[in-house]
Amino acid sequence: MPDLPHFAATEEEIEAFKRSLNEEYERKISDLEKRLERELEELIANSRSAVEKRVIAIQQDLNKRYYENLKLIARRTQKLGRERLLAFSDELLLSAEKRITKTLMTIRQDEERYTRAMRALLNEALREIDGMAVVIVGRGDGRFLSQCDRASAVHEEDMPLGGCTVTDAEGERIVDNTFEGRWKRIKKSIIRRISAALWPLMEEISRSG
Numbered sequence: 206m207p208d209l210p211h212f213a214a215t216e217e218e219i220e221a222f223k224r225s226l227n228e229e230y231e232r233k234i235s236d237l238e239k240r241l242e243r244e245l246e247e248l249i250a251n252s253r254s255a256v257e258k259r260v261i262a263i264q265q266d267l268n269k270r271y272y273e274n275l276k277l278i279a280r281r282t283q284k285l286g287r288e289r290l291l292a293f294s295d296e297l298l299l300s301a302e303k304r305i306t307k308t309l310m311t312i313r314q315d316e317e318r319y320t321r322a323m324r325a326l327l328n329e330a331l332r333e334i335d336g337m338a339v340v341i342v343g344r345g346d347g348r349f350l351s352q353c354d355r356a357s358a359v360h361e362e363d364m365p366l367g368g369c370t371v372t373d374a375e376g377e378r379i380v381d382n383t384f385e386g387r388w389k390r391i392k393k394s395i396i397r398r399i400s401a402a403l404w405p406l407m408e409e410i411s412r413s414g
Contacts, residue, residue: 294399301395302388309366309384319367323349330371330382331355341370 312318323346331338337357340350343364350356357374368383381387 290403297399313367326368326382330380333380334373337374339372343367
């Protein structure tokens with residue numbers, strides 16, 4: 206019987222083939238791992254970039270809202286500050302008016318002091334009028350004009366604080382020298398003084414916004 210061709214691999218060849226397969230497998234695995242690692246790094250980088258952009262957008266939005274709230278608070282603070290200053294101004298004016306009214310009522314109740322005050326007011330008013338004059342006084346105050354030779358007529362009206370109003374014979378020139386009228390004139394001066402005193406504070410409040 207003739208001999209058949211011998212195709213059987215030697216043990217060394219089999220081992221070499223195994224090593225070759227293992228090396229090829231390990232190389233492919235290594236390449237796959239590297240590719241996956243690169244893709245993972247890119248994914249992380251992209252995710253990090255997206256997160257950073259989102260964080261920046263959130264921070265910008267928060268900053269915008271923060272400054273908008275600051276402006277709103279500043280405007281409200283300015284408004285409140287102005288309102289408080291105006292209220293304080295009104296309180297000062299009201300307090301002054303109460304004190305003056307109380308003082309005038311005290312004078313009116315003191316016959317001697319009120320007599321001197323009425324004569325002084327009448328003489329002051331008459332200096333503004335040429336010739337004869339018509340005098341208007343409060344109820345019961347006509348008695349103070351008994352010695353006034355320039356009064357062509359005397360009228361009594363309700364005048365809680367007292368004083369007098371004097372007009373010329375034609376009624377063209379009027380001098381209001383009532384206590385109430387004098388207070389109104391003084392009041393304007395007091396308002397200007399209070400405003401001048403509070404104006405620096407008002408400016409400071411405006412600058413604070």
